Amino acid sequence: MLDLFGRPRREVGPGVVHVPGWLDEARQGALVEAARGWAAEGPGARQAELPNGGRMSVSAVCLGWHWIPYRYSATRDDQDGSPVTPFPGWLADLGSDAVADAYGDAAAGAAYRPDVALVNFYRGDARLGMHADREERAPDPVVSLSLGAACVFRIGNTENRGRPYTDVQLESGDLVVLGRENRLVHHGVPRLLPELPAPPIGTVDGERINVTMRVSGLQARGDRSPGAVNTA
Template sequence: MNALIPRPRLRIAPGAVHVPGWLTLDQQRELVVACRAWASGPVPIRHTALPSGGVMSVQTVCVGWHWQPYRYTRTAGDVNGAAVAAFPDWMADLGRRALVEAYEDETAGDGYTPDTALINFYDGQATLGMHQDKDERSSAPVVSLTIGDSCVFRFGNTRTRAKPYTDLELASGDLFVFGGPSRYAYHGVPKILPGTGDPATGLTAGRLNITLRVTGLTDPGKEVPSQG
């Protein structure tokens, strides 16, 4: 929903930038439609099983490459064995424009070639613990988009899951980019704020989070192993 008081652009840490309200309402609606189509297959949205035996409370569907802890593959061996949907060119272009906007530099998107999107759906009770996005071979920035309900987003440091960290609210249409010195910062979502989204986006409840990444993988016969 539109804020009564404009929210300022924030540089949370070097390379980490929050741009409120970057996506238009039309863009949000288009993304919701696209994500709904991907959620139905070829690899459907699911709660990801963890090696510990637990299950993530967020539901995930992937585009371009299939992610599971802690690797990327072209097919979803942990779900149904199908190949994931192709990563669309228009989404790569969106990622490049996001970097230009976040870093306020017309050249910031040059050479940025995201090839996967992890799409997470949070219901009102879902959370995501502090973690690093380090299953990629590339250190290119991560582009994160929020649609629907707002959340408390916790952005920390590169050394530990504990403090220091910054809590901020990500609302529908917001852009958050983290790269450079902050590329491997711990981050998480401790809380969703139900009822804060705008149904005009096409999402009546919950939060949709789309993160664009560069896997650094070019051989479809290989996996990206975890760096951790």
């Protein structure tokens, strides 16, 4: 069921933690500004083309490694071939703090050093189908930060894209960590909730920005060998 009776911090399932309001408005605004800057670099954000020829309704820009359904590359192969924007150290520190807080485990946070981020821009009727993040070669958690418009975030199971699942209302500043036994849980965004108020943090009316961090498990960026970049 959708959260209708308050938004407590909770473990939605083993290893899946939702922390409402984890980012204050100042940090939300700074992250929105950074996201705008990343989207303006080089060829900018794009709606990735799927193997079936369709396009995602969400626009995205990548940091650290460039995600193309369903592999990573050191270069923006589906755009102009330029090197992907580097993953900033301050963002990795934010991811480390998120894991430490979500799990109440300082050691787990210190060990978490993400090197990939997908910055997703949801506008209009954009949505994200049920999927599991399987392109990474490391078992570390996925850290997700929500900015701007609220949405329904659907958390399913590790076996398939269908039921059982739980719908959680995410609002600006919320943190979700997917890890441990549910690192490969299916999840998605079936709809935005633009009618709910959003803070004045630099998003436009009805827009949601999502910053998702991951640990690729790939080799250092200096290695451009096919084995380093192709995770298909």
